[in-house]
Amino acid sequence: MSGRPSPRGELDLSLVLVSLYKGVVQRDTHERAWQHLLHLQPQVRDHVGVVGLQLVVDESEGYAYLRQRPEDDDATTDAPRLVARRQLSFPVSLLLALLRRRLALHDAEGGDVRLVLTREQMVEMVRVFVPESSNDARVVDQVETSIAKVVELGFLRRLPGDDGALEVRRILKSFVDAEWLHDFDARLAAYRDVLAGQETA
Amino acid sequence: MEHDELDSLRRHPAWRLLSADSAPLVLDVLGAVFVDSGGGPMAETDLVQRVDDHLFALSRTCPGRYPRPALEYVRDWAEPGKGWLRAFYPPGSDGRHYDVTPAVEKALRFLDGLRARSFVGTESRLDAIVTLLRDLALGSEPDTERRLSELERRRAELDREIEAVRTGRSPLLSDTAQAERFDQVTRLAVDLLSDFRQVEENFRTLDRQLRERVTRWEGPKAGLLDEIVGSRAGIAESDQGRSFHAFFDFLLSSSRQEEFRELLAQVHDRAGAPSGARTRRVHHDWLAAGQRTQETVRSLSEQLRRFVDDQTWLENRRVLDLVRSIEQHALALRDTGPIPVAADLPDTHPSLVLPMERPLYRPRTKAAVASDDVVEADAVLDATALFEQVVVDRERLVGAVGSSLAGAEQVPLAAVVGRHPLREGLAELVAYYTLSAAADTTFDSVVDDTATDRIGWTDRDGVDRVATVPRLVFTR
Numbered sequence: 148m149s150g151r152p153s154p155r156g157e158l159d160l161s162l163v164l165v166s167l168y169k170g171v172v173q174r175d176t177h178e179r180a181w182q183h184l185l186h187l188q189p190q191v192r193d194h195v196g197v198v199g200l201q202l203v204v205d206e207s208e209g210y211a212y213l214r215q216r217p218e219d220d221d222a223t224t225d226a227p228r229l230v231a232r233r234q235l236s237f238p239v240s241l242l243l244a245l246l247r248r249r250l251a252l253h254d255a256e257g258g259d260v261r262l263v264l265t266r267e268q269m270v271e272m273v274r275v276f277v278p279e280s281s282n283d284a285r286v287v288d289q290v291e292t293s294i295a296k297v298v299e300l301g302f303l304r305r306l307p308g309d310d311g312a313l314e315v316r317r318i319l320k321s322f323v324d325a326e327w328l329h330d331f332d333a334r335l336a337a338y339r340d341v342l343a344g345q346e347t348a
Numbered sequence: 349m350e351h352d353e354l355d356s357l358r359r360h361p362a363w364r365l366l367s368a369d370s371a372p373l374v375l376d377v378l379g380a381v382f383v384d385s386g387g388g389p390m391a392e393t394d395l396v397q398r399v400d401d402h403l404f405a406l407s408r409t410c411p412g413r414y415p416r417p418a419l420e421y422v423r424d425w426a427e428p429g430k431g432w433l434r435a436f437y438p439p440g441s442d443g444r445h446y447d448v449t450p451a452v453e454k455a456l457r458f459l460d461g462l463r464a465r466s467f468v469g470t471e472s473r474l475d476a477i478v479t480l481l482r483d484l485a486l487g488s489e490p491d492t493e494r495r496l497s498e499l500e501r502r503r504a505e506l507d508r509e510i511e512a513v514r515t516g517r518s519p520l521l522s523d524t525a526q527a528e529r530f531d532q533v534t535r536l537a538v539d540l541l542s543d544f545r546q547v548e549e550n551f552r553t554l555d556r557q558l559r560e561r562v563t564r565w566e567g568p569k570a571g572l573l574d575e576i577v578g579s580r581a582g583i584a585e586s587d588q589g590r591s592f593h594a595f596f597d598f599l600l601s602s603s604r605q606e607e608f609r610e611l612l613a614q615v616h617d618r619a620g621a622p623s624g625a626r627t628r629r630v631h632h633d634w635l636a637a638g639q640r641t642q643e644t645v646r647s648l649s650e651q652l653r654r655f656v657d658d659q660t661w662l663e664n665r666r667v668l669d670l671v672r673s674i675e676q677h678a679l680a681l682r683d684t685g686p687i688p689v690a691a692d693l694p695d696t697h698p699s700l701v702l703p704m705e706r707p708l709y710r711p712r713t714k715a716a717v718a719s720d721d722v723v724e725a726d727a728v729l730d731a732t733a734l735f736e737q738v739v740v741d742r743e744r745l746v747g748a749v750g751s752s753l754a755g756a757e758q759v760p761l762a763a764v765v766g767r768h769p770l771r772e773g774l775a776e777l778v779a780y781y782t783l784s785a786a787a788d789t790t791f792d793s794v795v796d797d798t799a800t801d802r803i804g805w806t807d808r809d810g811v812d813r814v815a816t817v818p819r820l821v822f823t824r
Binding site: 167168169170171175198200207208212213214215229230231232233234235236237240241243244245247248251252254255256257259260261263275276277278279300301306307308312314318322323324325327328329330331332334335336338339342 | 436437439440442443444552555556558559560562563647648650651652654655660663664666667668670671673674675677678679680681682683684686687688689690691692693694695696697698699700
């Protein structure tokens with residue numbers, strides 16, 4: 148048996164491309180697409196480059212995805228964006244920032260790769276940032292809404308079972324990075340300045 | 349041990365376990381599920397099922413003593429305040445898994461020591477101590493002359509012994525001496541097996557300590573690099589790492605395994621040695637436990653490497669600072685009403701809209717279900733057709749391995765299949781993995797979890813298929 152890469156003796160570019168167009172390709176959940184992707188990186192880059200996309204592969208974490216090529220590349224085309232940007236509300240942004248920190252701390256503790264949190268743990272994380280007047284049920288509802296949004300964005304994954312456990316997906320690291328947090332921090336600081344200005348005026 | 353140390357040991361999970369009201373239940377269940385079987389981690393649903401079975405059995409003998417549902421017990425035992433189970437999510441699975449902590453093994457061993465023993469062998473242990481001391485003295489003697497004279501003394505001793513056997517003047521070990529040694533071997537073998545969890549735990553502790561050092565590092569970058577280089581080797585280079593490595597090499601060496609197996613078989617077959625199934629297959633258990641530990645070490649080293657990666661480390665540090673600042677803003681703004689600050693993020697994938705791919709509305713037709721007059725069937729059907737979908741001829745597989753092994757010490761499954769292509773596909777492939785378990789084969793096999801093989805075949809519909817499987821090696 149010679150080490151053939153695939154049943155048909157060839158790599159499946161279509162499989163890789165379609166998987167990437169549909170979402171994040173992960174080593175453990177998209178085993179075949181991931182294997183083929185590793186061998187086909189140049190072809191995939193060429194292909195998605197035509198539609199203004201960029202391939203990002205993190206081999207050590209085991210995921211790959213497509214992102215919009217940065218705008219400052221002297222634009223050779225007026226093609227519209229293929230990857231949408233989502234506006235996030237303040238509670239969702241805050242939850243993302245807090246989750247990102249949990250992930251950093253989790254890595255610092257060692258042990259397991261996967262970070263799994265329950266809904267209650269997330270409620271506790273957020274509780275202190277909610278006005279004291281709110282009743283408990285409202286806090287829970289609000290966190291539940293934020294969680295649903297983050298699940299939709301693809302950074303949390305509900306685990307089967309009825310105990311409300313969610314896995315923080317490691318891809319969160321490459322989206323909510325230091326740059327993004329810095330930006331969010333700066334916007335909050337600016338808003339605080341505006342409020343302070345109104346009070347003194 | 350002093351009073352203060354003893355006092356702090358009362359918080360040790362093993363002590364807490366022994367003093368808990370539910371200790372008989374915990375030790376009974378966890379001992380049966382994890383320790384006696386030599387098994388590894390287990391999924392929550394399976395474990396809860398096993399606990400439930402035990403609870404059901406106990407509800408007859410001591411009703412009302414353990415009133416809670418099985419799931420609650422399992423979750424409770426994994427709480428930090430108990431620490432008898434380690435809960436975790438293994439890669440590639442969505443369910444919680446559990447493994448017992450070394451504390452449970454320690455408690456079980458302690459209790460085993462409480463049992464009255466009919467006789468305590470002293471002579472064989474003294475013998476073992478002297479042998480160890482001799483090894484130590486010879487192995488640490490720097491003077492070549494003295495080493496040589498010691499070795500020559502041993503040779504002379506061997507010569508005397510050979511002469512004694514030749515002339516028939518050498519007595520066999522007495523029955524007592526045999527039983528004593530066998531007892532000692534059994535104890536050592538089982539102890540070694542239960543030490544694996546502690547070894548794994550030690551590796552985890554090492555990993556945590558290294559990460560803590562890296563996280564707390566405040567010095568200049570060059571110093572951090574030294575620290576990183578030092579810590580990278582940390583796990584493998586520690587005393588624990590070296591000892592485990594040497595042990596595993598020993599286990600994986602086929603000639604040593606062969607010798608070990610033969611010795612075990614000889615001892616077991618000889619009259620006088622009590623039959624114990626546990627020791628007979630203990631090297632298999634060692635291998636399985638060793639592989640699990642090896643896997644843990646591998647994944648810990650890999651994660652650690654990622655963690656001390658320069659960029660990740662700096663990024664994590666910035667992330668912590670930034671989130672702290674964000675938190676302060678959020679706290680200050682908490683009571684000012686809705687906060688109109690929004691961030692945005694790109695999607696993780698492009699949005700493609702294919703309107704023509706949306707199916708048109710189709711009214712649903714309800715299937716009428718008439719289950720009013722269901723009667724018992726009286727037709728006699730032959731169910732064997734269901735079981736005869738695929739028939740794998742074991743004899744043929746045994747023959748294939750045998751002929752591939754001719755003239756070789758060992759042969760990987762991939763090579764066997766290369767010479768004898770799979771005819772029945774996956775079923776046949778799986779059958780190869782079950783071969784060595786049977787007694788009628790002249791060969792043995794080892795599964796190497798750290799390596800995989802890709803094995804291909806053509807199924808009945810003419811489609812080429814490939815399976816990625818752990819490497820299986822047949823040995824003579």
